Amino acid sequence: MKEYIWFLKIYFRHQPVTMVSILLLYILMYSLQPLELLLVQRIIVSLGHQSEILAIAGLILAYILVYSLKNIQYSFSLLFIELLENKVGAMLQRSLFDAIAKADLCKLDQADYLLQIERAKDTVWFKLTNAVNDVFHFLGSVAGFCMSALIIVRLGVLYLLAFIVLGLLYNYFVKKNTKEHIDLMKRQEHEDRKLKYLSNLMQDRSNQKEIRSFKIFDWLETKRLGKFDEIRDIDLAFSKKWTVIGCLWSGLMIGLENSILLVMCYGVALTTLTVDQLIVLSQGQGQIIVGINAFAEFFSQAQKNKIYINEFKELITPEESGIPAGPNPALARAKTVMELQHVSFSYGDHSPALKDINLRVGKGESIVLVGENGSGKSTLAKVMAGLLKPTEGIVRKNCATATAAFQDYAKFEFSVRDNVGIGDVTRINDNDKIKEATIKGQISHVIEQYPKRLDTILGKKFDADGIDMSEGQWQKVAISRAFMRDADFIIFDEPSASLDALSEIQQFNNIGKYFRGKSVVLVSHRIGIAKLADRIVFMKHGEIVEEGTHAELMQLNGEYCSFFMNQAKWYDTGDQVI
Numbered sequence: 001m002k003e004y005i006w007f008l009k010i011y012f013r014h015q016p017v018t019m020v021s022i023l024l025l026y027i028l029m030y031s032l033q034p035l036e037l038l039l040v041q042r043i044i045v046s047l048g049h050q051s052e053i054l055a056i057a058g059l060i061l062a063y064i065l066v067y068s069l070k071n072i073q074y075s076f077s078l079l080f081i082e083l084l085e086n087k088v089g090a091m092l093q094r095s096l097f098d099a100i101a102k103a104d105l106c107k108l109d110q111a112d113y114l115l116q117i118e119r120a121k122d123t124v125w126f127k128l129t130n131a132v133n134d135v136f137h138f139l140g141s142v143a144g145f146c147m148s149a150l151i152i153v154r155l156g157v158l159y160l161l162a163f164i165v166l167g168l169l170y171n172y173f174v175k176k177n178t179k180e181h182i183d184l185m186k187r188q189e190h191e192d193r194k195l196k197y198l199s200n201l202m203q204d205r206s207n208q209k210e211i212r213s214f215k216i217f218d219w220l221e222t223k224r225l226g227k228f229d230e231i232r233d234i235d236l237a238f239s240k241k242w243t244v245i246g247c248l249w250s251g252l253m254i255g256l257e258n259s260i261l262l263v264m265c266y267g268v269a270l271t272t273l274t275v276d277q278l279i280v281l282s283q284g285q286g287q288i289i290v291g292i293n294a295f296a297e298f299f300s301q302a303q304k305n306k307i308y309i310n311e312f313k314e315l316i317t318p319e320e321s322g323i324p325a326g327p328n329p330a331l332a333r334a335k336t337v338m339e340l341q342h343v344s345f346s347y348g349d350h351s352p353a354l355k356d357i358n359l360r361v362g363k364g365e366s367i368v369l370v371g372e373n374g375s376g377k378s379t380l381a382k383v384m385a386g387l388l389k390p391t392e393g394i395v396r397k398n399c400a401t402a403t404a405a406f407q408d409y410a411k412f413e414f415s416v417r418d419n420v421g422i423g424d425v426t427r428i429n430d431n432d433k434i435k436e437a438t439i440k441g442q443i444s445h446v447i448e449q450y451p452k453r454l455d456t457i458l459g460k461k462f463d464a465d466g467i468d469m470s471e472g473q474w475q476k477v478a479i480s481r482a483f484m485r486d487a488d489f490i491i492f493d494e495p496s497a498s499l500d501a502l503s504e505i506q507q508f509n510n511i512g513k514y515f516r517g518k519s520v521v522l523v524s525h526r527i528g529i530a531k532l533a534d535r536i537v538f539m540k541h542g543e544i545v546e547e548g549t550h551a552e553l554m555q556l557n558g559e560y561c562s563f564f565m566n567q568a569k570w571y572d573t574g575d576q577v578i
């Protein structure tokens with residue numbers, strides 16, 4: 001019940017009036033049914049006793065009123081529930097996005113975490129509101145059940161017991177069916193995701209080049225259909241099985257219901273029961289069964305909801321940040337902007353991508369990380385940027401503002417202004433600053449050619465006039481973001497991977513020029529760039545194996561030297577590698 005109290009509190013805190021209104025409406029709805037029963041009985045008795053026409057008309061009017069009230073109440077409760085869903089759903093969705101934005105980046109590569117997010121989207125909009133609805137239904141049905149039971153018990157305890165047994169039997173079937181269905185859904189969840197993935201592959205624009213060039217449409221479609229058939233066959237088998245069981249069970253229930261009806265009719269024949277009592281009992285039977293179903297439904301649903309609520313609660317509970325925020329006096333004294341002590345990092349259960357890294361970035365120092373593919377440079381850059389939380393070790397930071405540009409930068413289908421301005425959202429409407437950033441990022445001359453300039457939409461998903469930039473142009477937009485902020489500490493992970501040779505040289509010149517005096521950590525494959533840095537950090541298999549200036553490392557004649565010479569021999573300029 002802990003989890004129910006947690007989320008009910010959230011709903012009450014945000015929408016107290018709506019919550020109380022729904023509760024009152026449900027209690028009213030469930031109380032109207034037994035009232036209807038009493039009125040029917042009174043009408044029959046009055047007719048039988050040939051009471052005054054005015055009294056009979058009054059009773060019929062009251063019955064019509066109760067009946068109409070029931071329908072009006074239903075429409076209102078739907079309206080209130082929708083209101084609740086929209087208001088609280090929007091707030092919960094924000095909590096979810098907030099949690100995703102704060103989660104360790106590598107979590108977003110984990111299938112389980114992605115599945116949790118997928119489920120949470122449903123939880124936000126439907127499952128939690130449904131759970132609130134269930135609680136109200138339950139409370140209302142308790143009230144209704146008690147009133148119906150009181151009416152029936154006056155006519156005979158045995159009738160009430162018989163109806164309760166009938167209700168429990170009905171419920172046994174529903175419970176079995178629901179349990180098996182839930183088990184099936186859980187087993188199918190992963191398969192459903194695979195099917196969704198395959199379907200998305202077929203419609204995603206970015207895959208169309210490969211699909212057409214390699215002519216893999218049929219191959220992919222066979223895969224998708226295979227998965228679709230697999231899921232459909234299992235669903236169909238389930239439906240067939242439960243249709244047969246359902247028919248047999250309904251037959252049994254109809255038999256039992258009619259047997260009870262026969263007993264009641266026999267009671268009328270023996271004059272132990274009057275006709276109005278027979279009508280009240282036969283209608284009351286339905287209300288008792290519905291009541292028991294509502295209880296059982298609530299408890300079985302509560303079991304399911306418990307899982308979703310707990311999972312959602314866990315998902316939106318903030319994680320501890322990887323790097324302690326704020327200035328660090330000890331680092332400030334040592335003129336250090338960042339220090340890593342014995343830092344290791346693993347992606348899930350994989351072998352460590354970083355092993356026992358010790359690194360200090362001095363104020364105003366430029367460091368270039370070099371090494372073979374997969375040696376851990378990008379991972380280290382992400383740990384330094386606070387995007388990945390070290391598995392072991394400590395990262396200490398001492399800088400007011402930091403900025404970063406990554407090789408796997410985001411392409412937002414927004415305007416150029418937004419794409420660049422997000423580098424510092426506080427200045428997203430500052431045209432001069434944005435233009436300056438695009439000049440430093442070497443993309444201003446391209447943007448100047450667009451008729452709408454900074455207002456040009458990048459990408460064509462939402463705007464037919466949108467511009468499709470080349471990969472290199474996109475990279476320049478991403479780099480311009482980094483120039484938006486006057487940061488003390490800048491991390492560049494392969495900022496030139498998609499640039500042509502001249503743009504690349506210009507880009508590095510710009511970094512040197514505009515970030516002079518700032519602390520810069522740069523990941524680059526272009527080893528000639530390393531020579532310009534204050535310090536070179538050479539990585540291999542997730543470890544720092546050599547550290548020093550270009551001259552020092554060349555003299556050492558170790559890993560860096562051979563890496564440098566190997567790259568240098570592809571350039572005629574020999575030692576003058578760019």
Ligand SMILES: Nc1ncnc2c1ncn2[C@@H]1O[C@H](COP(=O)(O)OP(=O)(O)OP(=O)(O)O)[C@@H](O)[C@H]1O
Binds near residue numbers: 373374375
């Ligand atoms: N998201 C991920 N999940 C699992 N393993 C990963 C992930 N990203 C990187 N790795 C692994 O971590 C190791 C280090 O990768 P990283 O990208 O940091 O290397 P890198 O030196 O930047 O490589 P490159 O020069 O190719 O960009 C590699 O073995 C890689 O396979």
